[in-house]
Amino acid sequence: MKDSExxxxxxxxxxxxxxxxxxxxxxxxxxVIVNQVIRSSTSIGANIHEANYAASKADFINKLHIALKExxxxxxxxxxxxxxxxxxxxxANCLLQECGVIKRMLVKSIxxxxxxxxx
Numbered sequence: 001m002k003d004s005e006x007x008x009x010x011x012x013x014x015x016x017x018x019x020x021x022x023x024x025x026x027x028x029x030x031x032v033i034v035n036q037v038i039r040s041s042t043s044i045g046a047n048i049h050e051a052n053y054a055a056s057k058a059d060f061i062n063k064l065h066i067a068l069k070e071x072x073x074x075x076x077x078x079x080x081x082x083x084x085x086x087x088x089x090x091x092a093n094c095l096l097q098e099c100g101v102i103k104r105m106l107v108k109s110i111x112x113x114x115x116x117x118x119x
Contacts, residue, residue, distance in 0.1 A: 006105045010045035010067070013098050017041040017074070020095070024086045033084065037077035043070040044102060057117040064110045071103045 018041075021034045047067035054060035075096060082092040 006102070006109065007045065007048055009098070009102055009105070010048050013095075013102060014042040014045050016098070017095065020087060020091060024081070028084075028086075030081070030084055030086050033077055033080050033086070037074060037081060040070045040073040040077060043067070044074065048106075057113060061110055061113050061117070064106055064113065068103060068106045068110070071099050071106065075099055 018038055021038055024030055024034050026034055044067045047063045047070065051060050051063035051067070054063055078087075078092050078095050078099070081087045082089060087095075
């Protein structure tokens with residue numbers, strides 16, 4: 001999974017979120033939301049990266065599950081950014097679409113890993 005599409009997409013996604021957040025005016029009290037969306041979006045790729053060095057198949061699956069949860073959390077924070085008019089609906093839809101692609105890839109990877117772990 002070293003140069004996998006999942007790793008590349010999660011890194012590209014995190015960089016996109018960081019770039020968008022760099023343009024949000026945090027003087028309007030949005031710094032907490034901005035920090036949270038950056039943390040959760042970067043955590044997706046970090047957990048996928050960690051999965052490559054898992055101690056066991058169960059640890060590998062667990063890391064991917066954590067990445068999946070971080071995708072869900074990122075969607076929540078993107079929704080709040082939209083609700084506070086910090087980002088446009090167009091930007092939000094783009095982020096949510098990419099997050100959805102990553103989630104589907106994670107689900108597929110988890111399903112495959114579980115199938116391969118079964119005796």
